[in-house]
Amino acid sequence: MKKRLYLIATILLSAAALSLSSCLKDNRYVNFASGSNLVYFTKGGTPYFSTEAITETPDTDANGTIVRQFAVGIATVNPTTTATTVKLAVDTSIVAGYSAANPGVNYVGMPTDAYVFTATTVTIPAGQQYATISVTFYKNKLDPSKSYMLPIKIVGNSAGLKTSGNMGIQYYHFIGNDFAGSYELIWTRWNAPDTTGTPAYDHLDLGPYTFLPVDPTTFKVSSGYYTGIPYTVTFTKTGTGPSATYSNFQVVFTAADIKTYFTDPGQGVVLGAAPVYDPNKIPFDPTKQYTYAEALKLFRFYYTTASRAIIDEYVKN
Numbered sequence: 001m002k003k004r005l006y007l008i009a010t011i012l013l014s015a016a017a018l019s020l021s022s023c024l025k026d027n028r029y030v031n032f033a034s035g036s037n038l039v040y041f042t043k044g045g046t047p048y049f050s051t052e053a054i055t056e057t058p059d060t061d062a063n064g065t066i067v068r069q070f071a072v073g074i075a076t077v078n079p080t081t082t083a084t085t086v087k088l089a090v091d092t093s094i095v096a097g098y099s100a101a102n103p104g105v106n107y108v109g110m111p112t113d114a115y116v117f118t119a120t121t122v123t124i125p126a127g128q129q130y131a132t133i134s135v136t137f138y139k140n141k142l143d144p145s146k147s148y149m150l151p152i153k154i155v156g157n158s159a160g161l162k163t164s165g166n167m168g169i170q171y172y173h174f175i176g177n178d179f180a181g182s183y184e185l186i187w188t189r190w191n192a193p194d195t196t197g198t199p200a201y202d203h204l205d206l207g208p209y210t211f212l213p214v215d216p217t218t219f220k221v222s223s224g225y226y227t228g229i230p231y232t233v234t235f236t237k238t239g240t241g242p243s244a245t246y247s248n249f250q251v252v253f254t255a256a257d258i259k260t261y262f263t264d265p266g267q268g269v270v271l272g273a274a275p276v277y278d279p280n281k282i283p284f285d286p287t288k289q290y291t292y293a294e295a296l297k298l299f300r301f302y303y304t305t306a307s308r309a310i311i312d313e314y315v316k317n
Contacts, residue, residue: 036075036162037074037075037076037077037159037161037162038074038075038161038162038163038164039072039073039074039075039084039086039154039157039159039161039162039163039164039168040072040073040074040075040154040163040164040167040168041070041071041072041073041154041164041167041168041169041170042070042071042072042073042130042167043070043071044070044167044168044169044170044171045164045166045167045168045169045170045171046166046167046171047166047167048167049171050212052170052171052172052173053173053174053175053180053212053213054066054068054137054139054172054173054174055180055181055182055210055211055212055213056181056182056210057181057182057317058137058139058140062140063138063139063140063141064138064139064140064141065136065137065138065139066136066137066138066139067134067135067136067137068134068135068137068172069132069133069134070132070133070134070135070170071130071131071132071133072086072088072122072124072130072131072132072133072154073124073129073130074086074124074129074130074157074159074161075129076161079126079127080124080126080127080128080159081126081127082126082159083123083124083125083126083158084123084124084157084158084159084161085121085122085123085124085157085158086121086122086123086124086131086154086156086157086158087120087121087154087155087156087157088120088121088122088133088152088153088154088155089120089152089153089155090117090150090151090152090153091151091152091153091155091169092109092110092151094149094151094153094169095107095108095109095149095151098149098151098171104214104215105147105175105215105216106147107147107148107149107173108146108147108148108149109148109149109150110137110142110148110149110150110174111141111142111148113138113141114137114138114139114141114142114148115135115136115137115138115150116135116136116138117135117136117150117152119133119134135150135152135172137150137172137174139174142174143176144176144178145176145178145216145240145241146176147173147174147175147176147216148173148174149171149172149173149174150172150173151169151170151171151172152169152170152172153168153169153170154168154169175213175214175215175216176216177211177213177214177215177216177217177218177219178237178244178246178292179211179219179233179235179295179296180210180211180212180213180219181210181211181316181317182208182209182210182211182316182317183208183209183210183211183221183299183314183315183316183317184205184207184208184209184314184315184316184317185205185206185207185208185209185224185312185313185314186203186204186205186206186312186313186314186315187201187203187204187205187206187224187310187311187312187313188201188202188203188204188310188311188313189201189204189224189225189308189309189310189311190308190309190310191307191308192307192308192309193272193273193304193305193306193307193308193309194304194309195302195309195311204224206224208317209221209222209224209314211233211314214232216237217234217235217236217237218232218233218234218235219232219233220232220233221233221314223301223303223310223312224310224312225305225308225310225312227261227262227263227264227269228261229253229257229258229260229261229262230253230257231251231252231253231275231301231312232251232252232253232254232257233249233250233251233299234248234249234250235247235248235249235250235295236248238289242292244292245289245290245291246289246290246291246292246295247286247287247288247289247290248286248287249277249284249286249290249295249298250286251275251276251277251301252274252275253271253274253275253303258271262305265306267307269305269306269307270305270306271303271304271305272303272304272305272306273302273303273304274303275301275302275303276301276302276303277298277300277301277302278300278301278302278311278313280300281297281298281300281313282297282298282300284298296316299313299314300312300313300314301313
């Protein structure tokens, strides 16, 4: 059975990390010069919470299998001379506390038949900085309207190293957002801030883009334009199951994202017209109650910069 492996196991090299000025107490970087010897998830914990959302398309088997690989790392001033064994465990008691502290999404613990995590120790060889391990999820065993969390935490290690305060838990989670997942991006661009001429790029297939859930009625997805500015899309869901309907769709670039991405006036990379649902694809009525199939046809967004006009059309994979 084919499984999709999503390796989230990269780590900063020691030479690069020596120039960083922050430590694991408050951010995502490892300061090897700080004198702290730590064990941590290389891309886990609160700094990487959004990447720990399980949004990829599952295998076509009956269970909807998804395999995630992740890495456990050690941060030491000097290279280790012996292997370090790190012990891991699922701790469902974390779920309620996280939901209480972050009330945007009400997570529940993942059912035990919806995942497999058996190899609960990982050994980092002497002189190396990380090792990988995997967990398997069965998406088809989950209710898509609910949000689930599987917290995997570091519970000990053979070297007696401290565990990172904010990168010691891998917060794998499914957000109950009906539109999250993989879409094909069909991209059109005009080399002018309008659509009156011939497109420079006409219906170019840019491959898969992911609708990343923010909460059950909000998701983000990047534009195909080179700045990659993310659209924020919100909607209202009425009802549950196959009979659910969707309305009040809105698409925006947030003020913070505009400040981050539209930063090159010399190249015309400043926002012209804010994004809208392109009416040339399907008439858009924000008050209409759309079925799920109808709503999938809405995700065709149009905006302009000072020098370009862009259409991003997302087709569900």
